[in-house]
Amino acid sequence: MSTLPTPHPLPAFDAQPSWRERLAARIDRWSTSPGLYRWALSWPLSRWVVRRRSARLFELMAGFVHTQVLLACVRLRLLETLLDAPRTLDQLVAQTGLPRAGLQRLLDSAVSMRLVDRRSGGRYGLGALGAPVAAHEGIRDMVEHNATLYDDMRDPLALLRDPGQAGMHTYWPYTPNQASVQAAPPATFTRYSALMATSQRFVIDELLTAYPFADHRRVLDVGGGMGGWVSALAQRHTHLQCDLFDLPPVAALAQDHVHRQGLGGRITTHGGSFTADPLPTGADLVTLVRVAHDHADDTVLHLLRAIHTALPMGGTLLLAEPMAQSGGQSPSDPYFHFYLMAMGSGQLRTPQALMALMETAGFTHIELAPNPMPLHAQILVGRKSRALSPDPEATTRLH
Numbered sequence: 241m242s243t244l245p246t247p248h249p250l251p252a253f254d255a256q257p258s259w260r261e262r263l264a265a266r267i268d269r270w271s272t273s274p275g276l277y278r279w280a281l282s283w284p285l286s287r288w289v290v291r292r293r294s295a296r297l298f299e300l301m302a303g304f305v306h307t308q309v310l311l312a313c314v315r316l317r318l319l320e321t322l323l324d325a326p327r328t329l330d331q332l333v334a335q336t337g338l339p340r341a342g343l344q345r346l347l348d349s350a351v352s353m354r355l356v357d358r359r360s361g362g363r364y365g366l367g368a369l370g371a372p373v374a375a376h377e378g379i380r381d382m383v384e385h386n387a388t389l390y391d392d393m394r395d396p397l398a399l400l401r402d403p404g405q406a407g408m409h410t411y412w413p414y415t416p417n418q419a420s421v422q423a424a425p426p427a428t429f430t431r432y433s434a435l436m437a438t439s440q441r442f443v444i445d446e447l448l449t450a451y452p453f454a455d456h457r458r459v460l461d462v463g464g465g466m467g468g469w470v471s472a473l474a475q476r477h478t479h480l481q482c483d484l485f486d487l488p489p490v491a492a493l494a495q496d497h498v499h500r501q502g503l504g505g506r507i508t509t510h511g512g513s514f515t516a517d518p519l520p521t522g523a524d525l526v527t528l529v530r531v532a533h534d535h536a537d538d539t540v541l542h543l544l545r546a547i548h549t550a551l552p553m554g555g556t557l558l559l560a561e562p563m564a565q566s567g568g569q570s571p572s573d574p575y576f577h578f579y580l581m582a583m584g585s586g587q588l589r590t591p592q593a594l595m596a597l598m599e600t601a602g603f604t605h606i607e608l609a610p611n612p613m614p615l616h617a618q619i620l621v622g623r624k625s626r627a628l629s630p631d632p633e634a635t636t637r638l639h
């Protein structure tokens with residue numbers, strides 16, 4: 241029978257440590273002791289734990305390879321092909337033009353990642369994780385778009401030292417300031433708005449499920465992009481009038497979109513900047529979907545105050561975006577931390593941090609509205625139940 245290995249000695253504590261710190265330090269020593277791994281493998285229960293941890297750690301090390309396998313599948317349109325019908329290796333070689341040996345490796349990798357599944361007769365079909373990718377253009381667009389982020393992250397220390405060098409900066413022209421918006425070519429706005437339009441579908445489903453829009457009369461969506469959300473809302477709740485506010489080039493795209501949907505009579509688009517222009521009034525509900533996380537606290541506070549001013553007494557703000565998950569251990573958190581840093585001035589916030597900003601801006605009765613898939617977005621709701629004394633911050637221009 242193997243004996244327990246001797247752990248590293250405990251560190252020297254500066255002051256009297258709490259029992260938690262002492263316990264954590266003891267666990268650190270045990271878990272890094274050279275003999276522990278071999279000892280743990282000799283017992284069934286600890287072997288199970290070690291195997292799971294090792295597999296998880298290997299996944300962390302292999303993460304880049306996994307994303308590249310997924311990117312290769314997306315670029316080859318492999319998953320959409322398998323959604324049409326399972327295919328043999330030879331059929332896929334003919335379709336993709338890749339050398340047989342290379343494609344075989346890609347398929348073996350995709351099978352182990354559950355993107356692809358082995359079927360009878362040597363054919364390949366769609367795997368459990370490949371199915372949503374094949375079904376949703378928004379996921380495929382994000383996989384392709386992430387290539388820009390991963391280029392920026394090639395040297396993670398360089399990015400941490402100087403996020404201003406990130407290529408992602410030029411993808412999102414509005415993050416630095418008003419001047420960068422004016423200098424950006426029109427195609428930049430079309431490019432990011434198209435990406436937002438396809439990736440917004442998941443958030444729209446969360447919003448429609450989680451909140452009772454029937455009680456409202458008129459909805460203003462600030463930073464509304466091409467109008468996918470207000471269009472879905474107007475189609476679902478036919479009594480609603482809607483407004484959309486976004487930067488002028490994006491508002492123009494939204495106007496085209498809502499007219500093509502036959503919703504021009506119920507959705508009004510407004511071009512402007514929330515850092516410089518007043519928001520349209522008249523709505524009893526303002527929605528802010530995936531906007532706050534793009535901006536620094538001072539800009540978000542300015543925007544929330546402007547929304548408070550634009551709402552009538554009793555009006556509501558609904559803020560939805562990906563937020564830091566409780567405990568800070570969600571696999572999505574590192575993605576958003578780095579994405580928003582590479583993008584410019586934004587940050588991933590906890591629901592509590594956003595609630596504090598909403599409260600400072602004057603909102604009351606602030607609560608988290610539970611929704612089925614918090615990974616896509618979490619939803620905060622706040623009311624305007626009192627007028628604020630005039631605040632110079634709310635009316636001055638930020639940039």
Ligand SMILES: C[S@@+](CC[C@H](N)C(=O)[O-])C[C@H]1O[C@@H](n2cnc3c(N)ncnc32)[C@H](O)[C@@H]1O
Nearest residue numbers: 414436440463464465486487513514515529530
């Ligand atoms: C990440 S996108 C989200 C778009 C949409 N709400 C969605 O969920 O797909 C942020 C939106 O905020 C808009 N935006 C950024 N800065 C703005 C500003 N200063 N004034 C108005 N809109 C702004 C952008 O043009 C963009 O459409």
